[in-house]
Amino acid sequence: MSFPKVNAVIVGAGAGGGIVAKELALAGLSVVLLERGDWARYDEHNDDELQSQRTPALGNPFGPDDRRHRRVFVYPNGSTRIVLPSEGAYSNNAGCIGGGTVSYGAMAWRFMPQDFRLRSTYGEVKDSTLEDWPISYDDLEPFYEKAEYEIGVAGDYTNNPFCGPRKKPFPMPAFPYNKEGRRIVETATRMGLHPFPIPMLRNSVPYNGRPACIHMRSCVGFACPVNAKAGTHNTVLPIALATGNCQLRTGCVAAEIIVDDRGHARGVRYFDSDNRAQEQPADLVMISASATETARLLLNSKSKLFPNGAGNNNDWVGHNLQGHCYVGAFGLIEEEVYEEAGPGATVGISDFNHGNPGLVGGGMLANEFIDLPYRFCDVRPPGEPRWGKAHKDFQRRYYKHVVRLIGPVQEIPNFSARVSVDPAVKDAWGIPVCRLSGTRHPYDLQGGEFLSKKAEAIIKETGATRVWRNGPSLWLSGGQHQAGTCRMGNDPKTSVTNRFGQVHQIDNLFIADGSLHVTNGGFNPVLTIMALAYWVSDYIKTGWKGSKFR
Amino acid sequence: MSQDLIVGIAGANGDGVSRRTVLKLVAVVALGAAVGVGASAGITHWGRTAPPPYRFFSEAEAKLLIAICEQIIPRDDTSGATDAGVIYYIDRQISGPLARHQQSYRLGLASFRKTCLQVYKTPFEELAFEQQTDALRLIEEGNAPNDLWGDPSQKAFFDLVLDHTRQGFYGSPRHGGNRDYASYRMLGLAYPNLIGQNRYANGRPI
Amino acid sequence: MTVTRRFKLVCAAGLFTSVFLLACGAGSLAWFHFGNPTNTCASCHEMTGVHSAWSASSHRTLHCRNCHGGSLTLDVHALRSHVNRVVQHFRRSPDQPIRLTEKHVLALQEACRACHPQSFADWQSSRHSATYARIFLDITHNRTEQLAADCLRCHGMFFGGNIEDLVKPISTTGPWALNDAAKASQPAIPCLACHQVHTPAAGFQSAHLYVRREQASFSADLLPITPITQGDHPVKVSPDPRQRLCTQCHAPNAFRQLGSADDRTPSGVHEGLSCLDCHSSHSNSAKASCAACHPSNSHCGLDVEKMDTSFRSTGSKHNIHFVACGDCHNGQRPAKGK
Structure with missing residues (x-):
């Protein structure tokens, strides 16, 4: 069945799609927003560690489900395995309205100016596709600000000399440090570093009609029981829906972007919540389905002019899959540093993001979100027994006595780390699934070693008695920080979209999510995804001519 | 017409429902109730199983x-x-x-x-x-x-x-x-x- | 045989058959209604856990039907769920946990009232009998703080849906309305919020907390004593299990600071007392409780009964939750009472 034509159809109601829907609907465009998941239900999963998006032992509470979705993972030795969404190798983010922003930890980092021009700052890295972004920090600054004010960020950069220039302060005051944070701040300051409160997409005071944070210990991986954590589901989406211009359809799985023989996107073919095939024609098609799923959708959209998938005539779609290699250090400490008040991560250190002698990039360090008891089972120094009385003793003795500093290493893009579509395996709707293959760039080992040693040095200084590092690995990146698979660029031969997220050669097909990232920063990427969504929307709104784009 | 039908069904020949019919009905009700009770007792008796302690494991x-x-x-x-x-x-x-x-x-x-x-x-x-x-x-x-x-x-x-x-x-x-x-x-x-x-x-x- | 006669015969057979079947049904239902539970409900192993807990409880003299309704009194929903359970039993499907819907929790209140009229009346006179309308349509509250799923942890814990299913809109501007008008007059904190009926009678063992997210009741004995601090100093908290139950909802903020959020832990001269030392368990009234420990006069000759000791009087220096020696004695030893 085919619906009446609308101005824009958006695939994915996450960090990117939610914002685009609001911007376009408010500008008067008729919008259909397709989301494979549904509204997240708080009741079913709260404070249940086995149903947390971080440790989904019994399935992903915020989607997608294990029943209908799968992927193929290709191991470095070439063997393959079908993986389910609740398994790590699936590289899941989320599948519900709001996407990852419902259950994320909500760190609200801007990338630094250098993050947008890594190649010109550091030069070439062998065997990498390292490149500058086609846009600069200054281009994005007003849109970072918009994201900070519309979604809502609490922070204070007084003590962070490394961030890019800001025109306005944060809309909300920063959160206080917790015990662990205070210990780290004191130590790092003594060492001449510049610790500061982590900016958070979370209300430190009532903001935008939503209440202040109540400090749940179960925050990251869970939905907020009082809506103090800001996501697109409780900020921009309600505004989009209130305009009357935006129709949200849940349980809808996009199968293909319909591209006609003249290279024009005509709409989206999808399966609705009753698994019936549907078509939504539109003047403009926007894909915001995450770096893995956006790439898959483009690759599955074959047409006369694009026989290898939409926008893929130069074989760049799906390549350069990035995420973040998390490294850091842990220490056991005499003082009880655990606080029942969550979420735990309070202090950030940005001294090592850039300007590290002999190193391309670097990364931010922060103390960690509260580990609930099951996850804590793996917080162990090397060689510590995994079971028996020793396991129990460690849990009891140290659960409340660990200081941590971990952070995301700026990854060097690697062409061979990629999303393709599997030739044989299909999901419950018969759509070919993602095939994930490749590894991180070997250079990331260097970055990871560097950053984890910096963390170790600080943790040692806190007075911890036993300190160990979590080093880097080459294991394929992706997961909740997935990015890079449809990079933006000025040269159509080496990128998928132009600087406005517009797919090369398909004027009315746009992308707004982490796929656009040329590089993924040494920070959690969500605020950049949000800023990009505002940036792309702004371009569309400015060029919109009634029912046509430009 | 409806009066006729009821009378007819009940098998009465004249006016009203015969005592025999009432007796028959009472017997049927009693029998039915007995069967109902018996069947339920039977079901609960035969359905009684030792609780299987596990769903999957022996x-x-x-x-x-x-x-x-x-x-x-x-x-x-x-x-x-x-x-x-x-x-x-x-x-x-x-x-x-x-x-x-x-x-x-x-x-x-x-x-x-x-x-x-x-x-x-x-x-x-x-x-x-x-x-x-x-x-x-x-x-x-x-x-x-x-x-x-x-x-x-x-x-x-x-x-x-x-x-x-x-x-x-x-x-x-x-x-x-x-x-x-x-x-x-x-x-x-x-x-x-x-x-x-x-x-x-x-x-x-x- | 004439056509009419044949018709009559068929009709007669039909009538007798339906009467027979109806009687069967009635007989069967009566068996389940009046029978001994060991021969009826509890003959299915799914029920044995619940049944054996009940057999050891103070309510064991009551028949299942007194609280849960019998097969002749149950509503369609309950009948269907029972039939469904029987079908599951014979299909050997894994048993589902047995849960009461809010409707049944409220129906059960009537059974509680029948045997415990005084406790019920006390509860009714207390704020704990507040209705859904009183709690969720409170304009002052709703303008200050957006309604949230977390409200249901302590109010409407048996409500079978999410907050959006209960009240609309979820905003601080209103106007607010309950989706189901019938809920307006229903109590949001029913007996089963704090009681579990299938428990032994001894001590406070019926004191259980219904934990919405686990959909289960936990004995007050097992609940933790919440550590409370005043600044950095720990406050002595009563170990009374019943108080642990109170603290679950009259809770401090996540930093566990004395007097924060809904915390009412006593400090000062009354530090370490249990809520129940002053408050009655069902009415929550603390009226005239001072006299239990302070026979007529305090040491300094002031009449405790005439002081404003109410928790709500934050300005009163006799506020029983906070009053400390220094509040009256300015750091000096008090003069000897006359």
Whole structure:
């Protein structure tokens, strides 16, 4: 069945799609927003560690489900395995309205100016596709600000000399440090570093009609029981829906972007919540389905002019899959540093993001979100027994006595780390699934070693008695920080979209999510995804001519 | 017309319903009620079954698995895996969301049993606690005779049970384990998590 | 045989058959209604746990039907769920946990009232009998703080849906309305919020907390004593299990600061007292409780009964939750009472 034509159809109601829907609907465009998941239900999963998006032992509470979705993972030795969404190798983010922003930890980092021009700052890295972004920090600054004010960020950069220039302060005051944070701040300051409160997409005071944070210990991986954590589901989406211009359809799985023989996107073919095939024609098609799923959708959209998938005539779609290699250090400490008040991560250190002698990039360090008891089972120094009385003793003795500093290493893009579509395996709707293959760039080992040693040095200084590092690995990146698979660029031969997220050669097909990232920063990427969504929307709104784009 | 019909059906010849008809009806009601009571009693009697203690495991499998889990998280001055009901967690979840592991348990437990019989000449459950620890370490490290193991491998099986035991011990009680929040009490964590509502003074929470 | 006669015969057979079947049904239902539970409900192993707990409880003299309704009194929903359970039993499907819907929790209140009229009346006179309308349509509250799923942890814990299913809109501007007008007059904190009926009579063992997210009741004995601090100093908290139950909802903020959020832990001279030392368990009234410990006069000759000791009087220096020695004695030893 085919619906009446609308101005824009958006695939994915996450960090990117939610914002685009609001911007376009408010500008008067008729919008259909397709989301494979549904509204997240708080009741079913709260404070249940086995149903947390971080440790989904019994399935992903915020989607997608294990029943209908799968992927193929290709191991470095070439063997393959079908993986389910609740398994790590699936590289899941989320599948519900709001996407990852419902259950994320909500760190609200801007990338630094250098993050947008890594190649010109550091030069070439062998065997990498390292490149500058086609846009600069200054281009994005007003849109970072918009994201900070519309979604809502609490922070204070007084003590962070490394961030890019800001025109306005944060809309909300920063959160206080917790015990662990205070210990780290004191130590790092003594060492001449510049610790500061982590900016958070979370209300430190009532903001935008939503209440202040109540400090749940179960925050990251869970939905907020009082809506103090800001996501697109409780900020921009309600505004989009209130305009009357935006129709949200849940349980809808996009199968293909319909591209006609003249290279024009005509709409989206999808399966609705009753698994019936549907078509939504539109003047403009926007894909915001995450770096893995956006790439898959483009690759599955074959047409006369694009026989290898939409926008893929130069074989760049799906390549350069990035995420973040998390490294850091842990220490056991005499003082009880655990606080029942969550979420735990309070202090950030940005001294090592850039300007590290002999190193391309670097990364931010922060103390960690509260580990609930099951996850804590793996917080162990090397060689510590995994079971028996020793396991129990460690849990009891140290659960409340660990200081941590971990952070995301700026990854060097690697062409061979990629999303393709599997030739044989299909999901419950018969759509070919993602095939994930490749590894991180070997250079990331260097970055990871560097950053984890910096963390170790600080943790040692806190007075911890036993300190160990979590080093880097080459294991394929992706997961909740997935990015890079449809990079933006000025040269159509080496990128998928132009600087406005517009797919090369398909004027009315746009992308707004982490796929656009040329590089993924040494920070959690969500605020950049949000800023990009505002940036792309702004371009569309400015060029919109009634029912046509430009 | 309707009056006619009723009279006709009841088999009365003249005016009113005959006593015979009433008697017949009473008999039918009594018979029906008796059959109803009898059938219900029969159903509840024949339907009565000894409660199957497990959904997936046989009692022998469960006994072995309980002993393994207790090794992984033993009881000391606080609850162990058995007290916390870890077996019920595993049994319930592999009959539900973790059904994909059923085969691994069935085959893995069989291999485990054979391994102990071959190496120690005694069933695992009957070994002394320290010997059980040694046996489990053997399997954890993959040092038991490999010909007794296929898929899952001994290491893979150990890792599976280790992971599920942790889940059952530390997870939410509603999934069958962590009975009465045993592990949370052990760690001194507030359970259930309680937080009062926000109170405000001048628009700021206090 | 004429056509009419044949018709009559068929009709007669039909009538007798239907009467027979109806009688069968009635007989069957009567069996389940009046029968001994060990031969009826509890003959299914799914029920044995619940049944054996009940057999050991103080309510064991009551028949299942007194509280849960019998097969002749049950509504369609309950009948269907029972039939469904029987079908599951014979199909040997894994048993589902047995849960009461809010409707049944409220129906059960009537059974509680029948045997415990005084406790019920006390509860009714207390704020704990507040209705859904009183709690969720409170304009002052709703303008200050957006309604949230977390409200249901302590109010409407048996409500079978999410907050959006209960009240609309979820905003601070309103106007707010309950989706189901019938809920307006229903109590949001029913007996089963704090009681579990299938428990032994001894001590406070019926004191259980219903934990919405686990959909289960936990004995007050097992609940933790919440550590409370004043600044950095720990406050002595009563170990009374019943108080642990109170604290679950009258809770401090996540930082566990004395007097924060809904915390009412006593400090000062009354530090360490249990809520129940002053408050009655069902009415929550603390009226005239001072006299239990302070026979007529305090040490300094002031009449405790005439002081404003109410928790709500934050300005009163006799506020029983906070009053400390220094509040009256300015750091000096008090003069000897006359």
